[in-house]
Amino acid sequence: MTRALRRLTLPALLTTVLAGCGAPGSDTYEPGGNRIQVDAGEEFTLSVPVDTAMGEWWYLTSPDPAPDVVRGLGEREQIEADEVVVGSGGGTDLFDFEAVGPGTTEIRLIRCPVGACAGGGSRGGPVAPSPVPSGSPAPDEKYRATVHPYTVTVRKP
Secondary structure (H helix, E strand, O other), X not given: OHHHHHHHHXXXXXXXXXXXOOOOOOEEEOOOOOEEEEEOOOEEEEEEEEOHHXXXXXXXXXXXXXXXXXXXXXXXXXXXXXXXXXXXXXEEEEEEEEEXXXXXXXXEEEEEOOOOEEOOHHHOOOOEEOOOOOOOOOOOHHHOOEEEEEEEEEEOO
């Protein structure tokens, strides 16, 4: 009887604990969701996968989103590295925003495999795809910088 009670209690306890994770009212959007609708005052996150073993990173790129519609709250990363194999693993880059006022704007994130982007980054300024010298073959898609736009519509609360 006690063993059966423990089996029922553990899932219920885990469900309660996990339900408390994350900020209330904060939604997370992944690369497939390019159209986002939120109410003014809400916070939301753009979540993109990163392959740290390939030297891949994501950046906010120009043009900046309209500051009267959304405001950037910062960036963070979650790295899931394999402790056995040095340099392996992936993770997630997270970009946090607050919906400031009604309107529509675009947030543009750029995926930058090693050597695929120029400018900006941790030095500031815009990040853009690196130019390919004329006459050179285009790099494979996994080695090319790609821009992922998100159209954000903020509604009145």
